[in-house]
Amino acid sequence: MMIQCKNIQKYHGAELVLSDITIDIRAGEKVGLIGRNGCGKTTLFHLLKGNESPDQGQISIRKGARIGFLAQVPTETVNNTVYDELQKSFALPIEWQVRMSELERWMAAEPVHTGNQSDYDQWLQEYGRLQEKFEEAGGYEMDATIDRIASGLGIPVEQYDRLFTSLSGGEKTKVGLATLLLENPDVLLLDEPTNHLDMSAIEWLEQFLLSYMGTIITISHDRYFLDHVVTKVIEIEDGEAISYHSNYSGYQKEKEARLLQQFADYQEQQKKIKKMQESIKQLIDWGNRSNPPNPAFHRRAASMQKALDRIQKLKRPILERKSMDLQLQQEDRSGKQVLMISKLSKSYGNRTLFHNLNETLRYGEATMLLGNNGSGKSTLLKLILDQESPTSGEVTIGSRVSIGYLAQEQTPQGGKQNVLQYFKEEVGMEEGEARGQLARFLFYGSDVFKDVHALSGGEWTRLRFAILMYMMPNLLILDEPTNHLDIDSREALEEALEEFSGTLLAVSHDRYFINRMARKIWVLEQGELHVVAGNFEDYKEERAKLATNHSQGITTNSSIDTKDAGDTKKSSKASDKRNSASSLVSWESQIAKAEDELQQLDHQMLNPEISRNADQLFLLQQERDEIQQQLDTLYEQWMNAE
Template sequence: MIICSAQQISKMYGGHPVFEGLTFEIPHGARIGLVGRNGTGKTTLFKLLAGTDTPDSGTISMKKNAKIGYLAQIPEYPEGTLGIDVLKSAFADLVSIGEKLKELEVKMGDGQGDLDTILEEYGRCQDLFSNEGGYEMEASIAMVVNGLGIQGLLDKEFSSCSGGEQTKLSLGYILLQEPDLLLLDEPTNHLDIAAVEWLEQFLTDYSGTVMCISHDRYFLDHVINKVYDLEDGEITIYHTDYSGFVQEKEERLMIEFQAYQEQQKKIKKMKEAIKRLREWANQANPPNEGLHKRARNMERALERMEKLKRPVLDRKKMGLEFEGGDRSGKIVFSMVGASKSFDGRTLFHDAHMDLRFKDRTAIVGQNGTGKSTIVKILMGEMTADDGDVKIGSNVKMGYLSQQFVMADPEARLIDAFRDEVAVTEGEARHILARFMFYGPNVFRKVGQLSGGEKMRLRLAQLMHQDLNLLVLDEPTNHLDIDSREVLEEALEEFHGTILAVSHDRYFLNKLFQKTYWIHEGQLYFFEGPYSWAKGKIQERIPVERPVEKKKTVTKPREKEKKMATTDTIEAELEELETEIALIEGRLQTEEDLGVLQELHEKLERLEEERELKYIQLEEQLS
């Protein structure tokens, strides 16, 4: 079954064609990755499919009554709208029916109107509510909330959320709508690794059709089963995942290039034959009309020949190569017994980190666990609450942040580059061209640059400075896949030390052989890449709930009764705190509603028991 069909669609912007004559179909149930370099028109195509823009020519046909889910931009909501309200708006019809049921219940309780009529209407509404999944609504919301890790946004006003938080809430809203065609443009942006992996499973199990744009290669490999490659205004379809697409495309380009070369040889021979035939015909006296006729026939055959386009084997990519710098001391950065808290909340405690010259070290963990805080401590922008933090000798640090902001948004691109790198204007233009800033583009204002362009500018600055330590905070954000691969190659050749915070699992596995993992205030170290650390951390962190000991909880007795010693009570409190922390951690990731209910009930019991222990301890100390 086909859910969408596009026939000969074209679109132009600013007098320049984005694509012309695109024809393709989207089958029901497919999971499609729309790939292509930045600027090839992927987002434009999404807007056409979603109906938020129209093609200049051609037609797009959707299956009758098909519901399309697409987040074109962050929607606006009335003042006072909470995060939970945004998610519930995905069930607007059900919420309306639920309110109607409450109204009817009030009428029945107050004895208003004819009871039989009210009961009949109540029954119809209840059946509709049940058939449309009303009783599963809360469970669906809980599943998405836990999966995306947005528990802390439910009671927060949408207007006061950051752009990233609004994006996550909006993504949750789209997923809860369960549209027939789900269009996702960079859905993994702003998500931590745990949320990305949950989203992968959600989309893999999704009953509708999914089409996504993403630069996350692991995400594409786990989710998609088709690739639509948008290149040079044309779509080529591959029936495989992303890794298979890369291999198949390379093989196809080689075959096409060989066919192109063979045709060029044939064309050359035909042109030479036409030339010879005419020369021979003209040498005859009188000129040989038969040879002229043969030349004309061959010329017409050459004109009728369908010329093959020359395949582009090597697209323009950034030319990245780091300048050589002086080496640092053996110890680059050390942190012993460090802790950091904000507003009474402990991010991490008793943290140890050892960064040595030429190490390739990554810090991973869920959002909000303190990864960027450790980076800021390293850079001297923050101080640890306690512990010993040291920077090694002769360390020359360069920092690339996902929140990279130029000091003067009105500055020209070339001037911003030269503020950091001492070169002439001509040298600067030559360097910037290697980072795909050509001609007059170097005179654009920094404030007009896209996220990807700002990232490329910052990379250009870093790669022409005398550095021996690179600190990278989400360096692959805003970069297309080609640019990510070039960055990875350049980092592999860097002769200094690299410390990175990233959610890009492909990037982490390819470059980093040491991994620090923050989990529930603890910083764990693993001598291996992300995938290896992910398997090992399960051995370091208890995932099974501790066996519940049957304890007789008694109220404080009279003073003549013997009370437990202070040491015993404190040990029991420590055990309770550990058990409570484990359950709170599981509540953040558990998806099964029944298990969630059990966890909540057990948490309440343990908190009551903890309160009782504190009462006993107070009496013991008094």
């Protein structure tokens, strides 16, 4: 057993957060910890890490087990670069490396010159010991391991020299996650690890965690991630923990069956209690009616009352808990063409984000905008909202279009407004009505007097949805709307959007949300906008087909317009064009082959057996560098030929 918690109780001030937590987690288990926002999941993590102590109960963790914790907001280290942060997990090997370099310098001098053979022998012995420890700790493949993890999570090499404090919240989370994975602890505590990761990074993380040998406990509301990674779900509800030995889909079925059984048991017990109460009442009545009164009836009634008091009363199970009451309606219907993108390009200096985008968003469509971090999704939204100007081309908003925009932003800092004041000011509503509206979004009682800047991510998103609902737009533009929302709130959002008759354009990496909501997918990739009809499963199918074609060396070229003003030119020039086109096809074929080889090498290097073998990893890295160099040359020749 890796972790045991028995009857854990924890207060925050006067508020009881965890009332009776009893869980067992075995070595190597992959556990998903779920529950509503504020139910105490992060508090339990702090107890397991040792940052806090329980007020009651006992926590047992296997002796000598190393625990790594990824917080939602990583701690900052002043003056550290990104690479300094990534190297933290190799602190001891780096110390040994420095000492080994020092010993190498000393031993470079001949014993004759030093005049002390015994010192030389001691240095040699120490160097041998350090070298052995350095090799066991993975010191020789340190740089390759850092590059592998960083690349998988989408941390570019260009970012290594940047100060950690200068990164955005999402970038800091990625670096914190990479640092934790490099530490390779016995127990991984991950708090919302998929927040701020793009889809390719999430998929890479899933594969990494599936092959991870240690114990994993993850707080997550990403239902696809929970389905793919965890084998056990622990739900915290009303301060107690309930375990389900399955992934998220299995948990849903098992929980539904358990609740129905609990409700049936509760009803059966209530019938029994009611029958006993009626019998007690009848016995007392009979005893009182007797002339003279019969004490035997009273004794039987008292005995039955004692039996009733000894019955352990079952709690009435809550079959459906309250979630935010989001009802999205449009004040006025827009025209058929909601959004027209024509020959749209955007560049920052020498860097081109995208070029010549053309697409139309029509009324009633639910479209998801996908792409890796840095592909230009947020920039495209800003162009649509007229918050930035395009380098060329235009975005045209259709007639009678009213936009409701939910940005991916932090709570406002510096202001002293509470939730009620902020909501009243945004929507222009009287206090009584405003409190009623906020209650629909789970802000009850004193919750409305919380400072806005102190709200959690989930609370801030719920407040913004409350404001958005009041605006009644007919075009919803949502940037990562499910981030920080718990599963119940995500499901409430999905149900509201399914009922919404207007138009939806959303940026999201939540695959479950995309699969349920999307009818069309825009993929922003390598500066181009590709369109896939359908949901996430259709997108995966399309991507798998492209990958298969790519691996077989089949390339689908854009149609070439052969008509131009040079039809009257000499036949020799036409021949040159054919030769040029032939060269392009040849280069494209070579590029496809080189990319395929790189992909195969990357898969080999991710293999745990190979990644632990320094010599094999070094050879593979050398081979990869050579192919990458060839690929860069091919790209350059291909671009020049075009």
